[in-house]
Amino acid sequence: TDIRKALLELFSSTETEFVSGQAIADHLNCSRTAVWKHMNALKEEGFLVEAVRNKGYRLEQNTDQISENELYLGLKTEVIGQKIVYVEETSSTQLIAQQLLHQDTPEGTLVVTNFQSAGRGRLSRAWLSEPGDNIAMSLILKPKLSMQQFPQLTFLASVSIVAAIKEVVGIEAQIKWPNDIFIAGKKVCGVLTEMVSDPEEVKAVIIGMGINVNQAVFAEDIATIATSLRLESGEKQQRSALIQAILVHFEAFYQQYLTEGFSPIKKYWEAHALQFNKNIKARTLKGVLEGEFKGITDDGVLLLQDAAGEIHHVYSADIEI
Ligand code: BTX
Missing domain, CATH: 3.30.930.10 (Bira Bifunctional Protein; Domain 2)
Structure with missing residues (x-):
């Protein structure tokens, strides 16, 4: 990710210009072959990479900004x-x-x-x-x-x-x-x-x-x-x-x-609850409870009905599905 960061920095400072393979190699301190590999990796990640002979590479600006x-x-x-x-x-x-x-x-x-x-x-x-x-x-x-x-x-x-x-x-x-x-x-x-x-x-x-x-x-x-x-x-x-x-x-x-x-x-x-009305295991500090997941209370407490029909209030647990 360090290399990727350096690459993205380079392209964001050059806007829409082509950057030669040599310039990228110098910037990253790596070979031209390594540059080619890094650019392909960017492409695979979904970046729009344009490569033109004698000109170098151009990266279409990321349209997924969230500022x-x-x-x-x-x-x-x-x-x-x-x-x-x-x-x-x-x-x-x-x-x-x-x-x-x-x-x-x-x-x-x-x-x-x-x-x-x-x-x-x-x-x-x-x-x-x-x-x-x-x-x-x-x-x-x-x-x-x-x-x-x-x-x-x-x-x-x-x-x-x-x-x-x-x-x-x-x-x-x-x-x-x-x-x-x-x-x-x-x-x-x-x-x-x-x-x-x-x-x-x-x-x-x-x-x-x-x-x-x-x-x-x-x-x-x-x-x-x-x-x-x-x-x-x-x-x-x-x-x-x-x-x-x-x-x-x-x-x-x-x-x-x-x-x-x-x-x-x-x-x-x-x-939209996962396993609603189905069997779950709730791993609490006091042990594992097993039963049917019956929903939540107004306080967000999980309701679990065990095999004997008893309802348990689960305040804190990891749920296994
Ligand atoms: P959580 O404690 O339920 O889940 C954390 C657990 O989930 C980790 O122990 C790990 O096993 C797993 N995990 C870690 N990263 C990921 C991931 N990217 N995708 C899937 N599983 C992962 C969940 O806590 C609450 C997370 C809130 C994160 C937001 S981001 C904005 C805000 N800032 C901040 O520091 N936290 C919140």
Whole structure:
């Protein structure tokens, strides 16, 4: 990826000009043959590479930009995403969102990056993402909620993402309790919801969303469990269109949530839940529970019915399917 980064830097500084093979070789400090290989690798990743004898190589500009202007253009929301903060690279968009909260940023502020180098999952697990391929973003909300209602926002984010994937990619994704989105048995997205609160009420919520969009190859340790929208659809996807669709669906669900409460969201969530009414294994700190997945409570607790018919409330677990 270092070579790729250097290549992309070179081409972005030359705009639409051809760059000779020799110039690239000098820039990367490698042979002309190696240049040819690197350019082919870019091509395989979906970049439009033009090679002309005696002129060199030209790279068509990446049309999949996600900086502020691309995202504002044609965005049909009133609050959600009306302020966007784009950074080319960051360790985590959650951290930037936290900083923005100290500056009293408005509800609906969205932090987006092109490369998140140290993304976080739950329980301080890592969220991995290659530069330029994926969506890593954090949405700031300031709802008047009690602590018990707080988990509902994770579910709200999940249903918004499922609806957006359906609309833009045409694929019916599923939600794995509590916060993963799956396609064909593999994880395509994770949601991390964090809050800032005092003992009585929630002051602000930061919803982090990581979506594998155009990444085609995954690190060894997640290669068997991860997938991307591109791998599942067979086509490169436009990140800006997806982000906009998520914001629009989120706003609609959020409005509905604030006026009608959690039940419409819960209905949609359960309709897209992986293994709903089927047998699952829930690995909790106290051991493994097995039974039928009967849905979620208003607090986001998982309901599991064991063979004897007893309903168990699962607050925290990893689900095996
Ligand atoms: P999670 O704890 O449910 O999932 C993390 C686990 O998922 C990892 O331990 C690993 O096994 C696996 N994993 C890591 N990266 C990927 C990937 N790209 N695709 C599939 N599986 C993977 C999920 O946490 C919540 C992730 C939220 C990420 C967003 S991105 C924007 C925001 N900023 C930030 O630092 N986190 C959030």
